[in-house]
Amino acid sequence: MEQKLIIVVLLVLALATATAITAEYVRPPPRKTLHFPWNPKPSSHPQQVHISFAGDKHIRVTWVTSDKSSPSIVEYGISPKNYSSKAQGESNSYSYFLYSSGKIHHTVIGPLEDDTLYFYRCGGEDPEFQLKTPPSQFPITFSVAGDLGQTEWTKSTLGHIEQCKYDVHLLPGDLSYADYMQHKWDTFGDLVQPLASSRPWMVTQGNHEKENIPILKDGFVSYNSRWKMPYEESGSSSNLYYSFEVAGVHTIMLGSYTDYDKYSDQYNWLKADLLNVDRERTPWLLVLFHVPWYNSNNAHQGEGDDMMVAMEPLLYAAGVDIVFAGHVHAYERSKRVYNGKLDPCGPVHITIGDGGNREGLAHKYREPEPEWSIFREASFGHGELKIMNSTHALWSWHRNDDDEQVSKEKNIIKKPARPPPPSPGSLGIPIIGQSLSLLWAMRANTADRWMAERAKRYGPIPKLSLFGKPAVFIHGQAANKFVFTSDHSIMNNYQTESIKMILGNRCLLELSGEDHKRERSVLA
Numbered sequence: 001m002e003q004k005l006i007i008v009v010l011l012v013l014a015l016a017t018a019t020a021i022t023a024e025y026v027r028p029p030p031r032k033t034l035h036f037p038w039n040p041k042p043s044s045h046p047q048q049v050h051i052s053f054a055g056d057k058h059i060r061v062t063w064v065t066s067d068k069s070s071p072s073i074v075e076y077g078i079s080p081k082n083y084s085s086k087a088q089g090e091s092n093s094y095s096y097f098l099y100s101s102g103k104i105h106h107t108v109i110g111p112l113e114d115d116t117l118y119f120y121r122c123g124g125e126d127p128e129f130q131l132k133t134p135p136s137q138f139p140i141t142f143s144v145a146g147d148l149g150q151t152e153w154t155k156s157t158l159g160h161i162e163q164c165k166y167d168v169h170l171l172p173g174d175l176s177y178a179d180y181m182q183h184k185w186d187t188f189g190d191l192v193q194p195l196a197s198s199r200p201w202m203v204t205q206g207n208h209e210k211e212n213i214p215i216l217k218d219g220f221v222s223y224n225s226r227w228k229m230p231y232e233e234s235g236s237s238s239n240l241y242y243s244f245e246v247a248g249v250h251t252i253m254l255g256s257y258t259d260y261d262k263y264s265d266q267y268n269w270l271k272a273d274l275l276n277v278d279r280e281r282t283p284w285l286l287v288l289f290h291v292p293w294y295n296s297n298n299a300h301q302g303e304g305d306d307m308m309v310a311m312e313p314l315l316y317a318a319g320v321d322i323v324f325a326g327h328v329h330a331y332e333r334s335k336r337v338y339n340g341k342l343d344p345c346g347p348v349h350i351t352i353g354d355g356g357n358r359e360g361l362a363h364k365y366r367e368p369e370p371e372w373s374i375f376r377e378a379s380f381g382h383g384e385l386k387i388m389n390s391t392h393a394l395w396s397w398h399r400n401d402d403d404e405q406v407s408k409e410k411n412i413i414k415k416p417a418r419p420p421p422p423s424p425g426s427l428g429i430p431i432i433g434q435s436l437s438l439l440w441a442m443r444a445n446t447a448d449r450w451m452a453e454r455a456k457r458y459g460p461i462p463k464l465s466l467f468g469k470p471a472v473f474i475h476g477q478a479a480n481k482f483v484f485t486s487d488h489s490i491m492n493n494y495q496t497e498s499i500k501m502i503l504g505n506r507c508l509l510e511l512s513g514e515d516h517k518r519e520r521s522v523l524a
């Protein structure tokens with residue numbers, strides 16, 4: 001009784017001093033690795049069932065059978081035991097020294113209705129599973145937890161995630177902690193099946209997925225075979241980085257352990273993917289990878305620096321809202337930050353590598369706390385991101401206090417102000433002409449398309465009316481060269497303060513000198 005009282009008092013204290021709580025809370029120690037009893041199933045029995053997005057309105061169902069002749073079919077429908085549709089998929093398997101995997105089936109089903117419960121079974125065998133497709137509009141809820149592993153703490157975290165009404169789970173790397181012991185990938189698949197068979201689990205890889213042995217084994221063999229993500233659907237050539245869209249949110253999964261420099265495939269794919277983001281269709285832009293860029297814990301200090309130098313300007317120029325990482329076994333949230341400094345247009349960075357693995361927590365933090373760090377604590381837990389509408393999201397972090405779930409931190413993440421979208425159809429105001437639709441396209445990152453469409457309709461040098469003045473625009477190679485090589489001192493542009501406010505002061509046309517060079521190098 002007395003002990004309980006003390007804990008309650010400490011919690012109240014902790015809440016009162018939100019930013020300096022790391023010392024008071026007595027953290028429970030790591031818990032033991034789960035024991036999975038030997039429980040043989042018929043060889044055609046579907047195991048380790050999990051689902052993931054596979055392009056618009058499609059879902060990939062993945063499962064494993066010991067029986068190599070079991071078919072890769074999924075039967076599904078919207079009422080129990082009544083399968084109106086059937087899809088045929090593909091399969092693979094791999095061996096790793098003495099271990100050989102079962103048959104790993106990947107079957108894409110769809111098109112599916114939004115926000116609908118489906119019943120399905122795999123390989124023509126019971127049991128029946130259920131999945132719910134995400135809504136097509138806000139609100140949508142993501143649960144987030146990385147570095148899961150398979151301990152008693154993992155079980156506690158999964159139990160809490162199950163209680164939250166989430167639509168999609170995001171996992172920023174380090175899944176099974178199999179660490180070369182391939183059968184542990186199988187036990188992990190079974191451990192997460194109750195959750196991962198009913199909501200899409202979108203994952204990216206961490207260091208524990210590598211499992212490479214120089215000369216003998218390539219990296220990510222098991223991960224790539226078992227957790228196939230929609231990389232082909234998103235124009236990527238590697239399962240280690242991809243993107244997907246759901247209900248107004250564009251999410252990019254990057255690889256911390258594959259090349260990311262300017263000349264790499266990943267970098268080029270990222271640039272192309274960002275250019276395709278339509279902020280009118282998907283106002284929210286999330287990015288996940290394993291090794292954090294903003295981390296004030298002593299653990300893994302500086303490990304993300306190289307990737308950050310290479311890619312942070314791209315994410316900033318694209319207006320990414322939130323970056324999630326794992327790796328550090330603790331929780332930390334930043335203010336909006338860019339290039340190490342507070343910046344109202346930079347993303348919020350959240351480290352959430354506290355899913356519950358056997359390595360335990362990372363307790364030591366750097367002092368003094370950097371100005372960008374707003375909350376940090378080494379405890380196991382998970383996060384929930386409820387995106388309410390195109391401008392507001394509610395983020396909360398939930399700590400596993402023994403087996404109670406305690407909401408420890410809540411924050412509304414607001415997008416920087418931007419103009420309301422123009423009403424559809426003709427603007428009909430002569431003095432404004434095409435100004436608003438161009439400005440909006442520029443904010444939404446679709447100016448290229450907007451201009452190309454006008455050029456197609458009106459010829460290579462279309463006339464416009466901008467801000468009450470007749471104007472022309474030039475585009476193509478010559479125009480690019482003009483804009484990219486001239487700065488404020490050569491190119492004179494007339495923009496009123498109000499226009500600057502709409503375009504933001506990071507518009508290429510507004511910058512000069514060093515700033516212009518930097519922004520140009522990002523876009524080039």
Ligand SMILES: *[C@@H]1O[C@H](CO)[C@@H](O)[C@H](O)[C@H]1NC(C)=O
Pocket residue numbers: 077078079082084
């Ligand atoms: C089975 O599903 C189909 C289509 O979803 C529906 O038309 C039919 O009534 C269902 N049958 C039963 C017995 O539920």
Ligand SMILES: *[C@@H]1O[C@H](CO)[C@@H](O)[C@H](O)[C@H]1NC(C)=O
Pocket residue numbers: 388389390391392
């Ligand atoms: C978005 O949601 C927030 C919080 O619920 C609310 O205050 C705001 O008015 C909403 N904005 C729009 C454009 O609906």
